[in-house]
Amino acid sequence: MIFFKRTLPLVIAFVMGIVAISIYYIPHQAAVDLNDLLSKWDRIIAAFAAFLGVYSLLYLHAGRLKRRQAGWGYSVFVYLGFVVMLTAAIYNNGAGPLVALRKGGAYDWLYTNVFVAADASMFAILSFFIASAAYRTFRARTTEATILLVAAVIVMLGRVPIGALLWESMPELQQWLMNVPNMAAKRGILLGVYLGAVATALRIIFGIERSYLGGDE
Amino acid sequence: MMHNPGSRTATFVFAGIFLALSIWQLAAGHIALTVDGLGVLTGAGLTLALFSFLYDDNPLFKIAEHLYVGVAAAYGLALVWFQVILADLVNPIFFSTATIRQLWVLIVPSVLGILLIMRIVPKFSWLSRISFSYVVGFGAGISIPAYIASQLLEQVHPTLAPALGWDGGDKFILIAAIVLIAVAYLVSRRGGGDLGMNSWFGPTLLSVVFLICYFQGVGAASLVLVGVAAVLFYFFFSVEHTGAVGAISRVGIWFLMIAFGASFGFTVMARISLLIGRMQFLLGDWLHLLKI
Amino acid sequence: MIQKLLNIDRRWVFLFIFVGVAAAMLFPLPLPIRPSSDVKNVYNTIESIKGKPNATVLLSFDYGPGSEPELQPTAISIIRQCFRNNIKVVGMALWPDAVGLAQAAFDSVSRAEGKEYGKDWTFLGYKTGSVTLILNMGEDFHGAFNVDYRGNKTSEMPVTQHIAKLGSFDYVVTLAAGKTIDGVWVTYAVDRYRIKLGGATTAVTSPDMFPYLQSGQLNGLVSGLAGAAEYETLVKTQGSATRGMQPQSAAHLIIIISIIIGNTMYFVQRRRDRRQSVSGNEETRS
Numbered sequence: 142m143i144f145f146k147r148t149l150p151l152v153i154a155f156v157m158g159i160v161a162i163s164i165y166y167i168p169h170q171a172a173v174d175l176n177d178l179l180s181k182w183d184r185i186i187a188a189f190a191a192f193l194g195v196y197s198l199l200y201l202h203a204g205r206l207k208r209r210q211a212g213w214g215y216s217v218f219v220y221l222g223f224v225v226m227l228t229a230a231i232y233n234n235g236a237g238p239l240v241a242l243r244k245g246g247a248y249d250w251l252y253t254n255v256f257v258a259a260d261a262s263m264f265a266i267l268s269f270f271i272a273s274a275a276y277r278t279f280r281a282r283t284t285e286a287t288i289l290l291v292a293a294v295i296v297m298l299g300r301v302p303i304g305a306l307l308w309e310s311m312p313e314l315q316q317w318l319m320n321v322p323n324m325a326a327k328r329g330i331l332l333g334v335y336l337g338a339v340a341t342a343l344r345i346i347f348g349i350e351r352s353y354l355g356g357d358e
Numbered sequence: 359m360m361h362n363p364g365s366r367t368a369t370f371v372f373a374g375i376f377l378a379l380s381i382w383q384l385a386a387g388h389i390a391l392t393v394d395g396l397g398v399l400t401g402a403g404l405t406l407a408l409f410s411f412l413y414d415d416n417p418l419f420k421i422a423e424h425l426y427v428g429v430a431a432a433y434g435l436a437l438v439w440f441q442v443i444l445a446d447l448v449n450p451i452f453f454s455t456a457t458i459r460q461l462w463v464l465i466v467p468s469v470l471g472i473l474l475i476m477r478i479v480p481k482f483s484w485l486s487r488i489s490f491s492y493v494v495g496f497g498a499g500i501s502i503p504a505y506i507a508s509q510l511l512e513q514v515h516p517t518l519a520p521a522l523g524w525d526g527g528d529k530f531i532l533i534a535a536i537v538l539i540a541v542a543y544l545v546s547r548r549g550g551g552d553l554g555m556n557s558w559f560g561p562t563l564l565s566v567v568f569l570i571c572y573f574q575g576v577g578a579a580s581l582v583l584v585g586v587a588a589v590l591f592y593f594f595f596s597v598e599h600t601g602a603v604g605a606i607s608r609v610g611i612w613f614l615m616i617a618f619g620a621s622f623g624f625t626v627m628a629r630i631s632l633l634i635g636r637m638q639f640l641l642g643d644w645l646h647l648l649k650i
Numbered sequence: 651m652i653q654k655l656l657n658i659d660r661r662w663v664f665l666f667i668f669v670g671v672a673a674a675m676l677f678p679l680p681l682p683i684r685p686s687s688d689v690k691n692v693y694n695t696i697e698s699i700k701g702k703p704n705a706t707v708l709l710s711f712d713y714g715p716g717s718e719p720e721l722q723p724t725a726i727s728i729i730r731q732c733f734r735n736n737i738k739v740v741g742m743a744l745w746p747d748a749v750g751l752a753q754a755a756f757d758s759v760s761r762a763e764g765k766e767y768g769k770d771w772t773f774l775g776y777k778t779g780s781v782t783l784i785l786n787m788g789e790d791f792h793g794a795f796n797v798d799y800r801g802n803k804t805s806e807m808p809v810t811q812h813i814a815k816l817g818s819f820d821y822v823v824t825l826a827a828g829k830t831i832d833g834v835w836v837t838y839a840v841d842r843y844r845i846k847l848g849g850a851t852t853a854v855t856s857p858d859m860f861p862y863l864q865s866g867q868l869n870g871l872v873s874g875l876a877g878a879a880e881y882e883t884l885v886k887t888q889g890s891a892t893r894g895m896q897p898q899s900a901a902h903l904i905i906i907i908s909i910i911i912g913n914t915m916y917f918v919q920r921r922r923d924r925r926q927s928v929s930g931n932e933e934t935r936s
Binding site for chain 2: 145146147149150151153154155156157158159160161162165166178179181182183184185186187188189190191192193194195196198199200212215216217218219220221222223224225226227230238239241242248250251252253254255256257258259260261262263264265266267268269271272275284285286287288289290291292293294295296297300301314317318319320321322323324325326327328329330331332333335336338339341342343345346353354355
């Protein structure tokens, strides 16, 4: 059993990894076709993962309801939103779930007026917090903090029309700051990140990194 | 939660504002009780319910938040059904004249997908490891050559390439950087101070160099090279940052601080833009106060 | 007094921002908008392909309602520019959240510019996989998207008939709120399938894009609401982004002033504290 539970997945990951690396470097139609096929399989498996995600969300809130955990009443609204939206999707403006999505109807209405409105508002709230953080914690305490602060102010002024009104060269200075020092630092970071990412990918292929298997081996 | 006075105030004030202004808009004839009109009212109600969190956590916010989570989950699930499962699996398998060869190409990933879902059955959850190892192994495999080619090589190349056509400013900066590092090294060998790199001296020097480069339009290529090298140096050398190592690392930190400052400025910009978007909806679509 | 102002209830700051933004919206003061070179690069690339037979641009909608104000105006402006120049547009989404927004952008512009679905434009919708979807599109476009969002066969629609693979598009522009430009398009598509890539991002992600602009892997960048306003200026059709730049300016000013006030008070307070502790020490010594 240990073979199926641990060895087989590690072998699959190793084989898939080596195959994927190889097809990149083999300039042959067979490699291209294999790449196409394996990629398509990967996409379809990924689609099933969506069901897992939804299941774990509903399971979590079902648990809260069952245990009457503090604030359990709100979990009812998760189910309400889910059921109403799912019904709208299945009804599909009268066409049913076995044809492509139809235009208009409750599914689109709920998307625009509930999903978009709520999602956009959630992110808009952050604007207030960042403004308050700027006032309360953004201090030139050290040399480094001062550099950070000055760069932030130049960028904030350079990106809006009022900056050019205050000083004509502000947008150009801002652009230069982004193109030269910012770019250099970001490139340094990204080189570090991608070197690390290549190392992690190699660790996965060779079975050193196996946290994706989950617990209890 | 309603026992908290802040929460109670938030609930009643925001609900009151929503009702009063909506009734005003309905009475003024700006919004009709049609499908579209109800949509605007729903959107405005949810927006205000979520904004009420700014005063204090309260039931209105919680209800809107949970409703959103439910709707979002069903929305995503439906898209996956219609666009992937239906279009790429169900229709080709059941509603087309596919050959056996064409079918197995679809049946293999379906089986792997079903194994993945086995994760939710504790007794068979190990089966999902087979599908996970496919996805993770394949993902790791395709990423290695892509990262090396498109990220590492493509990014190192333009950092070094301008060396061929450097201007006088570039040479000056590079020589100055080398001199600075050499001096830092010698000073540290003699057990001297840290060249004032931690005080106002270093950043002032950096600002002067930057301003000269900017106004003269020179030295960008070598500044990039110095910046990238210094940042990498700072990341990779875990030895004590003193002497020459300290000087280079410190320059790396300054470059990083400029980048973080720029990111902060851009983040402020982004968040404010999102607020503006919502305000355009509230003041325009809902209250009809904006002239367009 | 200073201590009190430093520790002011943050809700006052919230109110201040809200009122400032609202006031700038209700009493607008038009400010000139100057397009930057990064934005012009995207615009000029699209201009350069007009007149080409079957010129087609792929627009990838990789964002959600959370960044709609920043990216939707750019999407609308690019579609408008393409339609006015008789360039075909194909839309797709790597983020499921974007599907409805993309549909809305296409609907409004195609109606205004009189363009026909299936002939001048189509929207493919969302597929899972992102990276592997790009790999599929790179080799076999019709295999990756056999039908569009409304169930029409891509191999039969005039707008997508001639598209064999990703490289068949004259220009690809991705509108990204997350890591799809660098993590997906630059890494897996630009070099491998020889596409020309332009980007539009939220302001949060755009500082990370500059290394790719300099290396040429990204040929232009429309960043955030400011970039969107610049694009609206270039296509000479004002929209929500241009109108948003006045409140944006106001909010930036408010935040910068509040940073200055906060820092001034902080330093005054610090100096006072130091003086007090020095005099306190002297007292204990004497």
